Amino acid sequence: xxxxxxxxxxxxxxxxxxxxxxxxxxxxxxxxxxxxxxxxxxxxxxxxxxxxxxxxxxxxxxxxxxxxxxxxxxxxxxxxxxxxxxxxxxxxxxxxxxxxxxxxxxxxxxxxxxxxxxxxxxxxxxxxxxxxxxxxxxxxxxxxxxxxxxxxxxxxxxxxxxxxxxxxxxxxxxxxxxxxxxxxxxxxxxxxxxxxxxxxxxxxxxxxxxxxxxxxxxxxxxxxxxxxxxxxxxxxxxxxxxxxxxxxxxxxxxxxxxxxxxxxxxxxxxxxxxxxxxxxxxxx
Amino acid sequence: xxxxxxxxxxxxxxxxxxxxxxxxxxxxxxxxxxxxxxxxxxxxxxxxxxxxxxxxxxxxxxxxxxxxxxxxxxxxxxxxxxxxxxxxxxxxxxxxxxxxxxxxxxxxxxxxxxxxxxxxxxxxxxxxxxxxxxxxxxxxxxxxxxxxxxxxxxxxxxxxxxxxxxxxxxxxxxxxxxxxxxxxxxxxxxxxxxxxxxxxxxxxxxxxxxxxxxxxxxxxxxxxxxxxxxxxxxxxxxxxxxxxxxxxxxxxxxxxxxxxxx
Numbered sequence: 001x002x003x004x005x006x007x008x009x010x011x012x013x014x015x016x017x018x019x020x021x022x023x024x025x026x027x028x029x030x031x032x033x034x035x036x037x038x039x040x041x042x043x044x045x046x047x048x049x050x051x052x053x054x055x056x057x058x059x060x061x062x063x064x065x066x067x068x069x070x071x072x073x074x075x076x077x078x079x080x081x082x083x084x085x086x087x088x089x090x091x092x093x094x095x096x097x098x099x100x101x102x103x104x105x106x107x108x109x110x111x112x113x114x115x116x117x118x119x120x121x122x123x124x125x126x127x128x129x130x131x132x133x134x135x136x137x138x139x140x141x142x143x144x145x146x147x148x149x150x151x152x153x154x155x156x157x158x159x160x161x162x163x164x165x166x167x168x169x170x171x172x173x174x175x176x177x178x179x180x181x182x183x184x185x186x187x188x189x190x191x192x193x194x195x196x197x198x199x200x201x202x203x204x205x206x207x208x209x210x211x212x213x214x215x216x217x218x219x220x221x222x223x224x225x226x227x228x229x230x231x232x233x234x235x236x237x238x239x240x241x242x243x244x245x246x247x248x249x250x251x252x253x254x255x256x257x258x259x260x261x262x263x264x265x266x267x268x269x270x271x272x273x274x275x276x277x278x279x280x281x282x283x284x
Numbered sequence: 285x286x287x288x289x290x291x292x293x294x295x296x297x298x299x300x301x302x303x304x305x306x307x308x309x310x311x312x313x314x315x316x317x318x319x320x321x322x323x324x325x326x327x328x329x330x331x332x333x334x335x336x337x338x339x340x341x342x343x344x345x346x347x348x349x350x351x352x353x354x355x356x357x358x359x360x361x362x363x364x365x366x367x368x369x370x371x372x373x374x375x376x377x378x379x380x381x382x383x384x385x386x387x388x389x390x391x392x393x394x395x396x397x398x399x400x401x402x403x404x405x406x407x408x409x410x411x412x413x414x415x416x417x418x419x420x421x422x423x424x425x426x427x428x429x430x431x432x433x434x435x436x437x438x439x440x441x442x443x444x445x446x447x448x449x450x451x452x453x454x455x456x457x458x459x460x461x462x463x464x465x466x467x468x469x470x471x472x473x474x475x476x477x478x479x480x481x482x483x484x485x486x487x488x489x490x491x492x493x494x495x496x497x498x499x500x501x502x503x504x505x506x507x508x509x510x511x512x513x514x515x516x517x518x519x520x521x522x523x524x525x526x527x528x529x530x531x532x533x534x535x536x537x538x539x540x541x542x543x544x545x546x
Contacts, residue, residue, distance in 0.1 A: 029402060112500055118519060220394035223504060227508070257399070261395055
């Protein structure tokens with residue numbers, strides 16, 4: 001009996017139903033919600049309105065957008081600058097050390113992300129470890145304000161997302177055909193030149209995938225900026241949370257989510273275009 | 285040409301690892317500190333005693349465990365069936381379904397959280413374990429689906445064909461040949477999904493009910509309200525568990541490798 005290869009099989013049904021009900025429908029509902037009006041007291045009025053989208057252009061919101069993207073860009077750049085050498089050096093270690101290093105890097109990643117953020121809170125606060133040490137050695141005589149600053153948020157973000165960058169780059173460094181690099185060296189390229197003209201372009205897919213994997217979540221992780229930035233560093237994630245839970249303005253929260261999704265899709269499209277990875281295999 | 289040997293790469297890797305562990309070491313050290321303040325005041329186990337008598341934390345832990353088991357289990361079934369169903373076929377909407385099923389881990393979590401908050405409110409589903417399981421299962425499915433899909437792609441189709449030629453039914457081919465071969469990928473996908481569910485803050489934050497605080501949510505609210513050293517103890521216990529699990533998994537793996545004679 002020959003089965004029909006062009007018909008979706010019945011085993012697919014549960015997943016298809018699940019993703020329709022719990023992914024497609026809620027997201028479409030958010031889209032619809034973003035075009036509705038906020039009710040005077042609670043909930044929404046099912047009436048078409050562009051108010052929420054007009055509101056997006058309000059300078060208060062624009063400022064949050066700008067700050068969010070600035071944090072996301074800085075997080076991505078620092079994760080790349082720190083993560084690339086780490087991934088590269090790890091990939092060139094002897095094989096048994098390689099898997100040990102990767103495991104050591106992933107263990108904190110598997111533990112609760114709040115635990116790790118909390119560790120930074122202890123380190124950074126004014127009576128914390130770093131200030132204590134600096135004062136002990138007489139570098140400073142008053143504690144520096146480290147916690148609840150923009151820098152603290154950045155440290156937390158880079159720290160939380162670095163493994164994504166490292167893994168993506170590591171995978172692509174492992175795939176490099178080193179004979180190409182040797183060839184360029186034989187032909188007289190210096191170490192730096194060989195790296196920038198051969199190795200780096202060969203590992204570009206990993207770099208791009210890593211940047212996307214760091215950039216996208218960094219726009220939405222509200223708890224890191226909440227805990228390390230105090231209330232001062234307002235990011236898009238915090239804003240959406242506040243619109244939903246404090247201001248109870250759901251259409252606004254929905255419009256902000258749609259805007260965030262649009263940016264995400266744009267980033268993914270750019271990635272598809274530049275890495276020629278249509279199926280997003282590098283990201284999964 | 286003789287290569288100049290520098291230890292720069294190794295030094296960098298070791299330094300970065302130390303930096304990654306720094307916040308963790310601090311948490312562990314403070315969990316044994318005999319004061320609520322930040323100077324070192326001697327060794328104590330008292331925070332652990334307090335922790336194990338804190339019913340709120342214990343309840344939160346069991347909520348999390350139940351949630352992670354239910355949702356990674358349910359997702360394992362959905363994701364595996366989906367990946368198996370899709371393998372080797374082309375049909376209308378396949379690409380769309382594949383894309384849609386990976387959306388939950390592609391978009392920032394907060395979008396899904398906000399979508400569920402509004403969607404479940406619309407349907408008037410009471411927030412609690414039910415909404416948590418629905419939300420967690422949704423973001424667990426992609427981890428298993430992707431893992432199993434990749435493993436099916438690397439499978440040698442000749443194995444199944446041989447069994448078919450020898451008269452096995454499709455069902456038998458699946459359970460005797462395919463299932464054992466893809467089992468490791470189902471397991472590793474489910475473990476990853478389990479870990480993600482245990483760790484999730486953002487989505488749970490939006491879909492939790494008044495009586496179903498998960499462990500991460502409990503820690504989050506404790507951190508927001510002010511620090512109690514019990515958190516240090518709790519964090520140390522959580523870290524210890526993960527270390528034991530990872531070490532156990534590695535021992536298990538190397539034991540299996542040794543048995544196979546490599």
